[in-house]
Amino acid sequence: MGTEKIPDITISRLPIYLRALQRMAEKGLQTTSSQELGELVGVTAAQIRKDISQFGEFGKQGTGYNILFLIAQLREILKVNRIWDMAIIGAGDMGRALARYQGFLDRGFRVLTIFDKDAEKIGDKAGDFIIQDAARMVKKIRQAGIKVAMLTVPVAEAQEVTDQLVQAGVKAILNYAPINLTVPPDIHVQYMDPATHLQWMTYYL
């Protein structure tokens, strides 16, 4: 353990460990080992132990890790032992699919509102939400204190909307548009463009 800076690459693996542990918990398993967890997520046992031990001594020699305890620890480390409110920007097919997705709540997230600039869509339903006018987006996001957004607008609008989100106080953006966003250094972006992820694989085919 230590208080030195934890590498980004370690952080990026924790949600994957957490996801695997939650599947184990659903199956009713009580404990696991670095060996078993590593095989499940495709990393070495040493890697698992090294990553986890950056944050504390969560295992026991001889028996391994208590699954529920490790889940609780990882949720705390990742700050998903609470619920983050989210906004969806863009009520196209992808935005509406995310608005209806049921998998957020038990992972630490909740959709609070969805915006679109198209007058035809404003006022319509998307899941349980009424599509809001994007013209009021900055104000509403700021008032609600929303820090997390999912961006599903067309490429041509993505950077402009991103600038507005930053202005509104959003700190984390899940970007579905196929474009690199330019943001200040304290803003985090994850890219969810399916074509780019597919292209990571075709090289090997």
Add this chain to the structure above:
Amino acid sequence: MGTEKIPDITISRLPIYLRALQRMAEKGLQTTSSQELGELVGVTAAQIRKDISQFGEFGKQGTGYNILFLIAQLREILKVNRIWDMAIIGAGDMGRALARYQGFLDRGFRVLTIFDKDAEKIGDKAGDFIIQDAARMVKKIRQAGIKVAMLTVPVAEAQEVTDQLVQAGVKAILNYAPINLTVPPDIHVQYMDPATHLQWMTYYL
């Protein structure tokens, strides 16, 4: 240049370079430099030059890279200078959104068919496609020679469907279900679970 094995991490950056170059080309730009491209995608100029030079000498001293030429080279390297047929498994909100997504074709992909096991859905339309019976999935995918699939089924079915996809000859899977898939070593999986990607960011908030 060389014929040694190219690191995976280099390959993983190429689609991102390609995406940025395509945005530049749309803007009518002719050339770029490692400096400029690096700023756009958030890596150092040295990194860009090193990555690209693994595959050949595509730049010119003094002037940089011709954008259209570099796009063509990257598309060839990534094998997206052709069209890969894809199947979507699972005609829920996400599957149907992907079926209607217009962004695949000019990135090297095309949806050919969508499957679901729900009798209520089979025969319905999803985008331009008629939802097919999942019971005939293995046979149809094999006959069509499809190598790429997008998986949008519930967690409980994801591993079983994956095993069938592997059996059907699929080599690359874009997985939207929040579960680690176990696959043979020659099968490639990319994970597109939104909650996991969101959790990569909350640590820093």
Add this chain to the structure above:
DNA sequence: TAGATTGTTAATCGATTAACAATC
């Protein structure tokens, strides 16, 4: 030519792995 920028080398930096004492 002068300025700019590549491709590449060598140095640095950081991450992974192997090994093992500690201990449940």
Add this chain to the structure above:
DNA sequence: TAGATTGTTAATCGATTAACAATC
């Protein structure tokens, strides 16, 4: 106790960066 598995150290491995000769 004997067996199993952690947390951690040190060694290895690999990736990034800085620097610069080559050259457009």
